[in-house]
Amino acid sequence: MKSLLSIEQLTKSELTHLVNKAAELKKERGNHADQPLRGQTWAMIFTKSSTRTRVSFEVGIRELGGFPMFLSGNDIQLGRGEPVKDTARVLGRMVHGVVIRTFAQQDVVDFADYSKLPVINALTDDEHPCQILADLLTVQEKIGGWEGKKFAFVGDGFSNMTRSWMWAAKILGFELCVASPDSCKPPADFIRDLGADNVKICTDPKEAVAGAHAINTDVWLSMGQEDQKEKEAEFSGYQLNSKLLANASAGHIILHCLPAYRGKEISEELLEKQADVIFTQAENRLHAQKAVLVELASD
Ligand code: CP
Ligand code: NVA
Numbered sequence: 001m002k003s004l005l006s007i008e009q010l011t012k013s014e015l016t017h018l019v020n021k022a023a024e025l026k027k028e029r030g031n032h033a034d035q036p037l038r039g040q041t042w043a044m045i046f047t048k049s050s051t052r053t054r055v056s057f058e059v060g061i062r063e064l065g066g067f068p069m070f071l072s073g074n075d076i077q078l079g080r081g082e083p084v085k086d087t088a089r090v091l092g093r094m095v096h097g098v099v100i101r102t103f104a105q106q107d108v109v110d111f112a113d114y115s116k117l118p119v120i121n122a123l124t125d126d127e128h129p130c131q132i133l134a135d136l137l138t139v140q141e142k143i144g145g146w147e148g149k150k151f152a153f154v155g156d157g158f159s160n161m162t163r164s165w166m167w168a169a170k171i172l173g174f175e176l177c178v179a180s181p182d183s184c185k186p187p188a189d190f191i192r193d194l195g196a197d198n199v200k201i202c203t204d205p206k207e208a209v210a211g212a213h214a215i216n217t218d219v220w221l222s223m224g225q226e227d228q229k230e231k232e233a234e235f236s237g238y239q240l241n242s243k244l245l246a247n248a249s250a251g252h253i254i255l256h257c258l259p260a261y262r263g264k265e266i267s268e269e270l271l272e273k274q275a276d277v278i279f280t281q282a283e284n285r286l287h288a289q290k291a292v293l294v295e296l297a298s299d
Contacts, residue, residue: 001014001296002112002118002296003118003119003120004119004120004121004129004296005105005108005119005127005129006121006126006127006129006164006167007127007132007164007167007168008127008167010129011171012171012172012173015136015168015171017295018133018291018292019133019137019140019288019291021291021294021295022134022137022284022287022288022290023140023141024291025287025290025291025294026137029063029287030063032063032064032065035064035065036064036065036293036297036298037061037064037065037066037096037293037297038065038066039065039066040066040067040095040097040297041066041067041069041094041095041096042057042061042066042068042095042097042098042099042293043069043095043097044058044068044069044070044071044098044100045071045073045076045078045087045098045099045100045102046070046071046072046073046102046122047072047073047078047079047101047102048073048101048102048103048123048224049223050101050122050123052258053101053122053123053130053285056285056289057122059286060286060289060290060293061293063290064290064293064294064297066096066293084107084111084114085110085113085114087111088111088112088113088114088115088117089114089115091115091117092116096117097117097118097120097293097297098115098117098118098119099119099120099122100120100121101122101123101124102123102124103124103125103224104124104125105121105124105126107124108124118296118299120289120293120296123160125160125222125224126160126163127160127163128160128164129164130285130288130289130292131161131164131257132161132164132165132168133288133289133291133292134281134282134284134285134288134289135216135255135257135281135284136168136172137284137288138253138255138277138281138284139253139255141284142253142280143213143214143253146172148174149174149175149214150176150211150212150213150249151165151169151174151175151213151214151215151216152176152178152179152205152208152209152212152214152215152216152248153176153177153178153179153208153215154178154179154205154208154215154216154238154240154244154265155179155180155217155220155235156180156184156218156219156220156222157178157180157181157185157186157201158180158184158185158186158187158190159184159218159219159222160222161218161257162180162186163186163190165178165216166178166186166194166196169196169198169199170194170195170196170198170199173198174198175198175200176198177199177200177201177202177207178199178200178202178208179202179203179204179205179207179208179209179238180201180203180238181235181238182203183231183234184231184234185201185203186201205238205244206244206247209245210247211247211248211249212249212252213248213252213253214252214254215245215248215254215255216254216255216256217240217254217256217265217266218257219259219261219265220232220235220238220261220264232264235264235265238265239263239264239265240254240265240267241266241267241270242267242269245270253277254266254270254271254274254277254278255277255281256271256278256281257281258278258282260278
């Protein structure tokens with residue numbers, strides 16, 4: 001693996017290896033004697049806000065012996081229109097790897113092409129691969145894995161989170177049912193390219209959560225959609241709350257990548273009831289990303 005640009009690019013063995021490596025690193029926390037990033041500087045270019053991703057990468061890079069260099073997209077010349085391909089070629093001659101959070105997936109792809117560096121997608125409009133790795137580690141820890149389990153995703157059916165989950169389901173073969181309003185269902189060409197019979201799309205959240213072992217949601221308006229407030233009205237009935245979950249499998253868990261908007265995609269009561277799972281999921285970002293960094297550093 002030279003870069004982590006999407007979940008879509010991974011094979012089943014690469015994806016399971018990263019989750020298992022994350023579990024191993026979690027056990028060894030604070031004891032990485034081999035310091036695989038020793039002497040390395042990793043640039044972190046963020047053109048969108050972040051709490052978890054920024055903190056977990058900064059801590060993770062330091063724990064592995066490297067130096068994280070945070071670069072806000074607004075402060076570097078990229079924010080004043082310097083092309084991605086020029087920024088990439090400059091950084092390619094100075095740092096050892098790059099973590100990028102931005103809008104267009106193509107910018108992350110171009111960055112990897114032009115810089116020749118290992119590049120990690122820290123969220124784009126299309127994908128959030130690091131989050132999915134942390135989610136899968138949480139699933140492994142809390143419900144013993146994904147084999148033979150049913151997963152549901154309720155909310156925006158074509159967000160970066162949903163897309164990455166659909167690719168993970170295709171690669172790993174677990175059942176996933178995505179429930180979203182008609183207006184934000186995954187488009188037919190995406191479903192055709194995905195080509196996964198184990199991924200079902202519906203509009204009824206009750207159908208998606210029936211018998212589910214893990215139920216996932218995310219914000220209704222992703223970063224960059226703040227001016228589409230009217231879209232929120234379409235999500236009425238798609239809130240995760242105890243009533244909706246009455247027919248989920250006994251012992252089900254709730255996943256939320258955070259930040260959460262209580263009273264919108266999830267009720268306050270449910271979020272607090274599932275806080276141990278949801279904040280373990282947030283912590284697991286650190287372990288999952290360290291697994292990716294170790295993998296890229298060793299390539
Ligand atoms: N889940 C996630 O990526 O959180 P941040 O936006 O805070 O990084
Ligand atoms: N879909 C959300 C995820 C936030 C971590 C967004 O892109 O804003």
